[in-house]
Amino acid sequence: MTITDKRKSLEACTESGWDAFDLMTGEPLSDEDIEELKCMEGSFLYMKQLKKPFFKVENHDYVIKGVKGDSFFRFAVHKDKVSLVDELMERFG
């Protein structure tokens, strides 16, 4: 998986005041991509039973969430940890 772009989320309000970004992947997210994201630190939720499965990685600094098949996922991060976005982009850039 390659992250090609980051966009400030239009739905920041829903993420409880955290900074939220939508990270573009260029290609639809596959199970392998989700497995890669699972390696990020935090609890992992994968709702495979949904027609378009939802995944989430969460710890006290950030939440990563997305839907299999979409070409983007959400990265919501505590205001003090915004640098993690660039670290994530570097890792998957």
Next chain:
Amino acid sequence: MIYLNNAATSYPKPDIVKKTFEEALELLPSGQFRSAGVSDNSDVFSLCRKRLGALLGIADVNRIFFSSGSTDSLNSIIYGLKLKADEVITTVTEHNSVLRPLFNLPGVKGKPVLLPCDKNGYVDPETFEKEAKQGKAKAFILNHCSNVTGAVQDARDLGEIAKRYGMLFIIDASQSAGCLEVMTDKWQADAVAFTGHKSLMGVQGTGGFYVRRGLSFIPLRFGGTGLDSSRILYEDGEYEYEAGTQNAPGIAALSAGVNWILEREIREIEDKERKLTEKLIEGLSDIKGVHVIGQEIKGIRGPVVSFYSDMLPPSDLAYILQNSFGIVTRAGLHCAPLIHEYIGSGDKGTLRVSFSPFNTYEDVDEFIKAMREIS
């Protein structure tokens, strides 16, 4: 895509609203009181005021002023009536368009008295009367219909209490104008704020407010108005409240939206939306771990349903609904941060579903089906 976020902005708009908006862009630009560009004396501004007066129970329609929406209106009202926060009683159900002006406007110091609400979002008139009796407050600001729970306050009774204690009575009708009965004059309201882009079926960036004649009321903004350009200094009481070029295409669309409602009658709209909310609440009550707020609301209610789930926070539910099922809702605090402590939804807020007359029972079925699959 199923759109269930009408309490934020209604969608779709009636065909006549779209047609009127488009036509207004094709016509010669009309400025209020100046360069009308028309010779038939048609006046979109006056017509819209007349229609708003009919819908909102306002006889003195020349005291209706256009704005960019409720936030603009409430800032104008709070600033213009020179309200000091510590002389205001309001409620924990209020939107930030009331709370933030009260807490932040320049020159506005102190804190308002915040009346609590019950778990459904209702404010108790007796609690209000106890506060009013203390005689400190000069104004009461009331959110007529909660954008979180749909609870509709008894504006007539609360207005009577406000008047009994000599207070100004200000109504925020953002969530009720266009879908519930609003009776400004009958309820003795001194000021009412409304927005165009929700149930009034207009476009974003339109709205307005009413302020009763005879009150000392200063404009939030000054500028060109098209009337008596030679006057620079106003005497108190002679102010004008619509400075700058008005949003004529938006007001034309708002006028068409209001007329669309008047043609149907508010009770017809209210009835349809109530049936949709009842069906939704019934469907949600069968889903394990889902807590619907405002289940005990009886009779009149706004077309919104809020809930939270034991399984996922509202923001995740909204994300899944939108990206996996194509259903648009709204998650979070809904710009009404204080109510959540009282209704049990905490700092994550709720998932909110809100209807317009264009929603169908099939939309509700799809939503329930999606929630069952997620849960």
